[in-house]
Amino acid sequence: MQYISTRGQAPAVDFKTAILTGLAPDGGLYLPADWPRFTAAELSALRGASYTDVAFEVIRRFAGDSIAPEQLRTLLAEAYDDFGHPAVAPLVQTGPRQWVLELFHGPTLAFKDFAMQAIAPLMAHFLAQEGREMTIVGATSGDTGGAALRAFAGRAGIRVLFLFPRGGVSPFQQEQMLELCSETTHVAAVEGNFDDCQRIVKALFADEAFREAVSLSAVNSINWGRIVAQSVYYITTCLALGLPETGVNFVVPSGNFGDIYAGYVARRMGAPIAGLTIATNENDILARVHATGRYAPTALTPTITPAMDIQVASNFERLLFDLLERDPAALCQLMAGLDRQGGFTLPEAALARFRAGFGAEAVGQQACRDRIAATHSATRYVADPHTAVALEAAARTPAGRAPQVVLSTAHPVKFNETVTEVLGFCPGPGQAPFAPRAAGARPEEIANDIEAVKARVRALL
Helix, strand or coil, X not given: CCEEECCCCCCCECHHHHHHHCECCCCCEEEECCCCCCCHHHHHHCCCCCHHHHHHHHHHHHHCCCCCHHHHHHHHHHHCCCCCCCCCCCEEEEECCEEEEECCCCCCCECHHHHHHHHHHHHHHHHHHHCCCEEEEEEXXXXXXXXXXXXXXXXXXXXXXXXXXXXXXXXXXXXXXXXXXXCCEXXXXXXXXXXXXXXXXXXXXXXXXXXXXXXXXXXXXXXXXXXXXXXXXXXXXXXXXXXXXXXXXXXXXXXXXXXXXXXXHHHHCCCCEEEEEEXXXXXXXXXXXXXXXXXXXXXXXXXXXXXXCCCCCCCXXXXXXXXXXXXXXXXXXXXXXXXXXXXXXXXXXXXXXXXXXXXXXXXXXXXXXXXXXHHHHHHCCCCCHHHHHHHHHHHCCCCCCCCEEEEECECHHHHHHHHHHHHCCCECCCCCECCCCCCCCCCCEECCCHHHHHHHHHXXX
């Protein structure tokens, strides 16, 4: 299995190199040269299989010769040990042909655990094979940082620093990240927004000398390993619903486009996915490009759904590559327009392909609050704000005969302020009412400056 860069100026690499490198040296994102596929018989044979067994069958098709099958199976068996539900990713029915896919039963109560718990042991295994060390630097809107700190803690030869926007994560998320810091895992607040943090991280990778000097890697959703790991729960959901002939419609809270892109990957592998609906908040660049064909970031609006407070959705580049029929020159031309003119317009054929494969809905903050209340009133189900955005988008999207599944990306306790404001209470991880604790330690702060971050990264060595 070979991986190519969306920008077309980097050599093809194997799975191990794609995982350890994160970002291609030409600034592009890795994706497979060819899509592996399940036959209908192979999918049918997986009915009733455990989550770990399905994960093994999915990931081994992307791993190729990079890891022995028995070693991969062992690492994956460990990856999901800390999940608090026997199904790992359980479905909860909320109406006729309507389900919520709960992705918050991992150790940090967010869907990011699915990828981090899988790729951390993989990366550690590959590094040990090569006798190498690594520095991981990333940007987080709250959940990625916590999941990465938890997954990489104590792994030999791996140092971690995550940047988050000061005041741009929930108090629970900030406290969780600070509690997970250690001698090798660190977080720091940046004065700015998530896009500022992401811009700094991309600049670090663009500096080849610095990247090599500190052995830099990324585990944000630009890392192909995360996309592969997240594609598994789309397939287990289709299996749990009986691989319906109608297919399954998924509605996904979307920020950096990684989670819904994983659904696209599952569909390319042969999973019966009828629809993928992008659910966004007021920072609706993905809904706007779907409606108009124009991809142009605007001023970012802080909201009660901070994981969606993003105006540059990095993983959209991977989809764009396929929408442009895998023409790296055409993609580079559009990305140059983003850099120089602040945006680009999709060619008509590419826009038609995008609309054929995806739907999109933008949901405001009041509609989000109203949906939390309406869902609890009708079903007693408590949704976090991001899930509520997807629930509202689902309510606006006719599902027809196909089952409709909303992805629930975080436990409501991670956004207990909003949930309590709407419902008057918020369940804790054990479903008992959550009682907020007093504010803890203050985070380390770093200037919104590339050189300042470089200095902090060097101090990790």
